[in-house]
Amino acid sequence: MTTLTKTEGEKAPTGPDSFLSVRDLRVRFSTEDGIVKAVDGLSFDVERGKTLGIVGESGSGKSVTNLTVLGLHNPKTTTVEGEILLEGQDLVTTPEKEMEKLRGNKVAMIFQDPLTALSPYYTVGRQIAEPFMKHTGASKKEARDRAVEMLTKVGIPQPRTRVDDYPHQFSGGMRQRAMIAMALVCDPDLLIADEPTTALDVTVQAQILDLLKDLQQEFGSAIIFITHDLGVISDMADDLLVMYSGRAVERGSVREVLREPRHPYTWGLLSSMPRLGGSTSQPLTPIPGSPPSLLNPPSGCPFHPRCTFTDKVSGDRCSTERPTLGDGRAAACHLTAEQKQTIFIDKIQPRLR
């Protein structure tokens, strides 16, 4: 089975350390056009107190995976296979009633756009207090005090009066702080942050990231951090999972993946990212083509239609055989380790300077 390690090159045991283990997860939606394979055989682990970053383009299955972890998919149109083990409990087979007790309590989620993700009809305080009352059985008064306490923790000024404000009276950054307060109110063991800073401007973004890091220190929660911003991920995450077309294509520690990426898709991602202090003579190289349709994903390696290195692989393996993702530090690609090394040093590294 696949596991993430923090120590380089070493295989971590699938032991009590991995708090959340996703095993061969497959999520399919039936739509009018056919069956969408949103997640197709995904495995990863998250350790207690660590942050796993998940990167990938829109439609790569990042958000679906995490909504499925919380059981927020539509059960009528979605089929879920595989295992999502939270401390040994399989969330795929856990009934809705039990899931309700986990959500917002043991596992909480922060959404992308705090303006639409907070209800406009209720005060911030009430929205923070609600899950606390539900999961701890606290009284209204206690829950309100807790909401004030949480607002203080996330750095909202004058929390005693602000607790009675409505979300539209908050600025974007404050709303996201309130959202974080709401997610952390029951002291969850796992926090899923789905692009929590995408809707915010850069200075606020930095504040929110710092806040999340501080709170992780304090609460000791594991975090799954979903983003398509590689700059943010290098700052936040311990481990990194690169997703493409509903699959994991590369995995390793953040340093490993960003410094020495081994998958052509990751190379493409990094080459297409502008850098401060980067050479202006080096043009940004976009990945050719567009993301594949999940209704009818390409055969073999899902990246092969856009990959510029398929000719290096003997025969038509790229289009017929699906590459597997090995354990630990790994990339799902048919290129041999030596080929990857050579291509990376000769062609990719110069672009990243």
Add this chain to the structure above:
Amino acid sequence: MLQFLIRRLTGAVVIMFLIGAFTFFLFYTVPQDFAALSCGKNCSPENLAVIRENLGLDKPLPTQFWEFMSGIVAGRDFPQGHCSAPCLGVSFESGEFVWDSIIDRFPLTLSLTVGGLVIFLILGLGSGLLAAWKRGTVVDKIVSGASIVLSSFQIYLLGPIVLGLLVYSTGIMEFPKYYNFTEEPGAWFLGMLIPWVVMATIFTAQYTRMSRSTMIEQLQEEHVRTARAKGMRQSYVFFRYAWRGSLIPIVTILGMDLSALLSGAVVTEFTFDLAGIGRLAVDSSLTKDLPVTMGVMLFGAFFILLLNILVDLAYAYIDPRVRLS
């Protein structure tokens, strides 16, 4: 909030005045001799002059307008006696004060509206919510299908069918008739039941469709998903988060429907031979009884303005973003 109310009420008074002025001058631009209309066949010039004087038509137009408008506020005197405020003039046809004929008909209109409202709100919103909750299931399909069929029905079609089944052929029920609610509440209820049900059927279908679609829309809102992600019960999320957002469009339509019903449910009244405001309006326009037409129109305009203000107040209650801006 008080400031808002005062502002809206002042606005409403101004609008009422403008509507009054507009209707008044509109009617007097019509090339009709109203005195001749109420004079009958054997009309001598002397008779005509008397009628002119009685109706106040001999005075110059500005004076007539002033008398009409001030009559609404302060009442005015006619040859047949004092017409107390709000005086809407005298009917050309019956010689009765317009306000009195309206007030005479209003209990029926009010009964019809309130009874129908109770039925279509309970059934319409109830079935709409049920369909949204059970979205995609057989229940949803039956409810949605039935609501499409029923909303394409018309009162004048459904009414005679129900009358045929329950009154003419079987005699289970009496033909609809209005009884005074305070005197005979039982008879009132039975007398109005068929009109209520038939009228409410059409409205129910519309409210079912509307509440179902707005609920489904609201259930896809991100904040509704957030509430679920917090571990709130599905029913709680449904009624607290999604329902709250659905109220805005529902209240909007409800306000318009209510003001229309209170200014007269013409088709329902004619179908069941009931004499309400709607009947009064139609009869008066057929006989060119312009003071009555004007009176009914102003009466309806009053409800439209009133319900507009009530709907705005409801918005403020439902959505804090409206309240504070």
